[in-house]
Amino acid sequence: MGNYKIAKMVRLRNHFTCEMCGKNKLSQMYEYQSISFVRDYIPHHYKQMCRDCVYKKAYGTKLYKKKKEEKTLDDM
Numbered sequence: 436m437g438n439y440k441i442a443k444m445v446r447l448r449n450h451f452t453c454e455m456c457g458k459n460k461l462s463q464m465y466e467y468q469s470i471s472f473v474r475d476y477i478p479h480h481y482k483q484m485c486r487d488c489v490y491k492k493a494y495g496t497k498l499y500k501k502k503k504e505e506k507t508l509d510d511m
Contacts, residue, residue, distance in 0.1 A: 442467045455488035465489040
């Protein structure tokens with residue numbers, strides 16, 4: 436992916452409702468903007484996502500647990 440940031444951590448500890456799963460969370464809050472490969476299409480910009488959902492969106496369902504333990508998106 437290079438230097439393109441698809442996700443960033445907004446707040447370290449916050450109480451919010453996740454836009455992806457709809458659950459109330461007291462954890463880290465992320466923003467997520469996926470890459471657009473189609474011309475003239477702007478994908479949805481998630482402003483409040485929990486840690487589980489952002490890792491599932493970024494890495495898929497098979498790799499997200501390993502990447503979550505490595506905290507790869509927290510360094511961005």
